[in-house]
Structure formats: C-alpha cells, structure tokens
Amino acid sequence: MQRLICHVDMDAFFVSVEELFNPSLKDKPVVVGGKANQRGVVAAASYAARKFGVHSAMPLRTAAQLCPKAIFVEGAPHRYREYSKKVFAILNRFSPQVEMASIDEAFIDLTGTERLWGPPLRAAHALHESIQTETSLRCSLGLASSRLVAKVSSDHAKPNGVLFVIPGQEARFLAPLNIRKIPGVGKKTEASLHHFGIRRVGDLAALEEDFLASHFGRWGLALAGKARGEDAGGWFDSDVGAEEDPKSISHEHTFSDDTADRDRIETTLMKLSEMVAKRLREHRLYSRTIQLKLRDQDFSTITRACTLDHATQLDSEVASAAIRLFRGAWDGATPVRLVGVHAGSLQNAEGQMNLLEEPQTRRLREAFRSIDHIRARFGDGFISLAKTLDSNIREKVHENPFDLPGRAGPHKGEDESQ
DNA sequence: TCTGGGGTCCTAGGACCC
DNA sequence: TCTGGGGTCCTAGGACCC
Numbered sequence: 001m002q003r004l005i006c007h008v009d010m011d012a013f014f015v016s017v018e019e020l021f022n023p024s025l026k027d028k029p030v031v032v033g034g035k036a037n038q039r040g041v042v043a044a045a046s047y048a049a050r051k052f053g054v055h056s057a058m059p060l061r062t063a064a065q066l067c068p069k070a071i072f073v074e075g076a077p078h079r080y081r082e083y084s085k086k087v088f089a090i091l092n093r094f095s096p097q098v099e100m101a102s103i104d105e106a107f108i109d110l111t112g113t114e115r116l117w118g119p120p121l122r123a124a125h126a127l128h129e130s131i132q133t134e135t136s137l138r139c140s141l142g143l144a145s146s147r148l149v150a151k152v153s154s155d156h157a158k159p160n161g162v163l164f165v166i167p168g169q170e171a172r173f174l175a176p177l178n179i180r181k182i183p184g185v186g187k188k189t190e191a192s193l194h195h196f197g198i199r200r201v202g203d204l205a206a207l208e209e210d211f212l213a214s215h216f217g218r219w220g221l222a223l224a225g226k227a228r229g230e231d232a233g234g235w236f237d238s239d240v241g242a243e244e245d246p247k248s249i250s251h252e253h254t255f256s257d258d259t260a261d262r263d264r265i266e267t268t269l270m271k272l273s274e275m276v277a278k279r280l281r282e283h284r285l286y287s288r289t290i291q292l293k294l295r296d297q298d299f300s301t302i303t304r305a306c307t308l309d310h311a312t313q314l315d316s317e318v319a320s321a322a323i324r325l326f327r328g329a330w331d332g333a334t335p336v337r338l339v340g341v342h343a344g345s346l347q348n349a350e351g352q353m354n355l356l357e358e359p360q361t362r363r364l365r366e367a368f369r370s371i372d373h374i375r376a377r378f379g380d381g382f383i384s385l386a387k388t389l390d391s392n393i394r395e396k397v398h399e400n401p402f403d404l405p406g407r408a409g410p411h412k413g414e415d416e417s418q
Numbered sequence: 419t420c421t422g423g424g425g426t427c428c429t430a431g432g433a434c435c436c
Numbered sequence: 437t438c439t440g441g442g443g444t445c446c447t448a449g450g451a452c453c454c
Contacts, residue, residue, distance in 0.1 A: 039421080040422050041422055060422095062420075063419090064419095101454085103454080105454080186453085187452090188452085189451080189452085218429095219427095247425085248424095249424090250423085251423080252423060254422060303448060303449070305446080
C-alpha cells in the first residue's frame, strides 16, 4: 500500500498562542523569548516582527535593535504544552499513528485511511479545518510518501496552506529547491556543497553517489537519498508514533552575568543535577555516564564526562559526579558563562540489577521518590539539595556525604581505576 | 548584535582485547 | 622487534533541529 505521511507544522506557534490570551498583540511585532535586554535568543517572532529581519535563534538584544518597537514576551511554556496536547488529540482522531516531533510539529501516518477520510487532500483539509476551529490556531500541512518530503512540503505550504506531493513526483518537487530546505543541511554543509557548485536539490540528485560518498562519507550517501526524497535510514525511516526512550537527559544554565564564584557555580550544578535525576526517575531510567559542560566568557565550550561503575537515578550521585568533574576542569579563576549536567548511556530498570542494590542505595532511592512526590504537591522549590546546603555543608561534599559506601569520593576520583 | 535550552546523530582517537 | 587488524568502550567535540 502507498505510504502516506502528513506533516503538521503550526504557524508562528508561540506568538499565536500568546495572541489568544492577549488579543491586543495581534498584527503587532511580537518577540517571544525574554526581555529585550536579557541574555537569550528569540524563540519565535510574529510575521510583523519578521519584516524587520527578526527571526528565531537571533540574540534578543539584536532583535531589539532591528525592531525597537517590538513587544517582548517571556513566553509561557505550560500554555504551549497545553495547546500542543490539544493538537495531538485532534490528530489522534484521524489516525492512531501520531508523533509530536516537537512542541509545534507532528507527523501523522494516514496510510490506509482513505475509506474513512477520503483521498489525501480531502483528509488533509478536514484535518486543517479541525485544528483551526478547535484551537483557533493556524497550521500548514504537507502530504507525501515519506516523512522527509512531507516535512519539506509543509514548509513550502506556509503560511496556513496544504500541499500534497503526488507519489512519483518527489524528485521533481525537490529539484528546484535550495539545498538548505533539506533537513540536516545547515550552514556548514551548505558551505561545503557550495564549494562544489551545488546550490539546488536537483544539483545534488544529479551527482554520482561515489562522489558524495568520497567527499562526505556516510552522510554523503544519506544526502543522495534525501535528494531523491527517500527516508533513507535513521530516524526518518522509523514508524510514525513508535515510542522510544530518550537517549540522554540534560539541563543547563546560562548565568545572567559571567561568574567565578565557586559556591554559586556549584549550587547551580546541584540544582541542575536534581532536575536531571528527577527526570531520570520519571522515565524510570538509569544513567551510567554523567557529563559536565562549561562555557567561558568567550563562548568556548568544553565537556568532561565520567562513566560510573553502576547506573544511577539519584540526585546525590549525579551531583557528586558533576561536581567532581567541575573541580577537575575549572581553574578556579576563569569566569563561567554556562554550566550543564548531562546524563547519557541510559538504561531501563531491567538493565539495572536491583538484586545487587545495596540497602543504603535503596533507602536513598526511596527517599528521592518521596521528595518527587512532595515537589509534585508543593512545587519544585520546596525541597532542594542545593538550597539547603550552606557553604559549610557543601565543603563536606569533598569528604563524603554524597558518596555511598564502596566508591571513591570526589578527591579520589583519579585513583578509581586502581 | 553577542550568541537559550533541550535533544539527536556522527566522527575520531586512544585504550584495551583477541 | 620495527610491527596486523578487527571489535568495543570511552571521551571530546561538532553539526544540526526546534
């Protein structure tokens, strides 16, 4: 049966949701992402703001200069999530195979729904109208035989449009488009392709696979497939709606001003570790690799990772690893712009031998679970490792309290292998 | 103009093993 | 004694996406 994928992309999503709650914003230059003088970037810009050259990922301060009259809005993630769920529920009526690819876009597999919803374009228009009437939000829809072409065509349909690429016409549709329209081709890849005179997808499709493979490796081969509109391998190839565990969980924080205050940095690392561990428990996952991220004043960024001798989902174990890495990586003087804590090498409970769990570890794990419950009832700030630790107590982190029996403390980290 | 935060995937080198 | 080669794990960094 002919595969039929629909990509749904909400138009100026954050801005549109803000307008629903504050209609006076309508048709004005609106920038979502923070205050005009804050550190940060534009998360979304209204069409009126875009006319001034403002676009997402641009520094807020730059946006303020390009468009001094813009209205800056912090943004309300809970509202965006709420509307994202509404959209998901609508899509779910059309097919059980739905997948939110991000907060404002989704794939829906309409293969075999013809008897229910009619031919592809009719189904798409019904979908479009349901979203519009039930959420008052606009979106654009792309329909095609692959996720890749569906995504490119929804972009082509913007704003508020529907576009169906008839099966067999994929290469013809893609050929005149700029190579940047291919998902995965960013600034760098574009520059290297320009070097060979490749500017349009058609130029790419006309090349020998050998040429691409020799200059771009495996990525080159995938690129050749994309130029023909194929979901060649990887995530694009997966079934729509297949639930997968996350591969990593991380949190990071950029300070409002660069800091060399050890206490401030380590308190932040503990807070971030708590957030990471909490999400590990929510997903019932354990991490074996903890990674620290540090960014300097000059934006240079380093990462330092360590692999634990057992996987964990405990605040204290994530925090002690992060702080140990930080103490090994930071010279104590260079101002820090950003710190991050990242948990990788995730495994589920089955991969985790609870039989071997020491009683003390189990008690700690149970304690953190009850903390999660308290936080759920009274709010995140109610209980915090970081906030309850004054610098005196924190000094003791060196010696022990974060480390469980049988494992090296932060200062002994280097000797662990012996 | 001074650059967020959450992810995924890929590459490359070194250690280590057979 | 002048050096092989594959596989896996680990770490660091980078491109890219929304």
